[in-house]
Amino acid sequence: MDLILLIQALILGVVEGLTEFLPVSSTGHLIVVGDAIGFTGERAKTFEISIQLGAILGVAWFYRARLLDLAGGLDRAPERRFVLNLFIAFLPAAALGLLAHKYIKAHLFNPLTVAGALIAGGFAILLIEHRHRHRGARVHALGEITRLDALKVGLAQTLSLFPGVSRSGATIMGGLFLGLSRTAATEFSFFLAMPTMFAATLYDLFRSRQLLHAEDTLLFAAGFVMAFLTALVVVKTFLVYVARHTFRPFAWYRIGFGLLVLAYFW
Numbered sequence: 001m002d003l004i005l006l007i008q009a010l011i012l013g014v015v016e017g018l019t020e021f022l023p024v025s026s027t028g029h030l031i032v033v034g035d036a037i038g039f040t041g042e043r044a045k046t047f048e049i050s051i052q053l054g055a056i057l058g059v060a061w062f063y064r065a066r067l068l069d070l071a072g073g074l075d076r077a078p079e080r081r082f083v084l085n086l087f088i089a090f091l092p093a094a095a096l097g098l099l100a101h102k103y104i105k106a107h108l109f110n111p112l113t114v115a116g117a118l119i120a121g122g123f124a125i126l127l128i129e130h131r132h133r134h135r136g137a138r139v140h141a142l143g144e145i146t147r148l149d150a151l152k153v154g155l156a157q158t159l160s161l162f163p164g165v166s167r168s169g170a171t172i173m174g175g176l177f178l179g180l181s182r183t184a185a186t187e188f189s190f191f192l193a194m195p196t197m198f199a200a201t202l203y204d205l206f207r208s209r210q211l212l213h214a215e216d217t218l219l220f221a222a223g224f225v226m227a228f229l230t231a232l233v234v235v236k237t238f239l240v241y242v243a244r245h246t247f248r249p250f251a252w253y254r255i256g257f258g259l260l261v262l263a264y265f266w
Contacts, residue, residue: 024254089154126248
């Protein structure tokens with residue numbers, strides 16, 4: 001395999017793992033970094049889909065004990081309620097994604113729309129943080145989340161179908177706006193990411209199956225493993241961070257990065 005291609009795959013794997021679960025938009029970062037290192041085109045798009053699977057497996061591995069408890073405890077009311085909440089939150093984006101997938105891919109995946117979403121999302125985080133500081137949290141644990149809370153977080157997740165909004169940003173900020181604590185909103189976002197991203201990634205890979213070639217196996221595997229390992233570290237570190245800090249630094253980062261994207265592609 002071309003050494004340059006392998007290095008590109010490793011770099012993009014790290015970028016995916018770093019940004020997928022932070023409220024900063026992995027899409028925006030992959031567009032900019034991919035263009036900067038010359039890894040673009042249909043092959044690159046399929047590669048980016050595959051490394052998303054690596055990132056989501058990273059968070060699944062981090063929560064493996066909790067997932068096993070859920071799977072083995074569905075005869076208990078708290079576990080059933082939590083799984084039902086995840087299913088309720090999953091449905092809105094899944095339904096809208098199926099209906100609008102082609103349009104979004106054809107018309108919204110470009111640097112200017114991503115930059116606009118990054119900047120707008122940054123200001124939204126600042127406003128939601130301001131509101132949260134004055135109102136406080138009414139939900140401090142995952143078990144306290146109601147079905148209505150789950151539905152509203154799921155509706156917030158539909159915003160992430162617009163490239164650059166950030167799936168984690170939409171769900172975490174949606175939870176914060178509803179009165180979830182920063183930790184509860186972040187953990188619910190991580191659990192919701194698993195069914196959402198598994199479904200979206202496998203659907204995209206199926207649609208792009210004609211672009212999958214045996215000679216790309218090592219390339220895809222390298223990016224996949226790097227995304228997995230990086231996401232594993234990021235999830236653990238991010239949970240420690242949100243227990244003590246606000247999301248304002250991510251807001252200012254989004255605004256600055258959005259302006260950089262505009263300048264880079266103008």
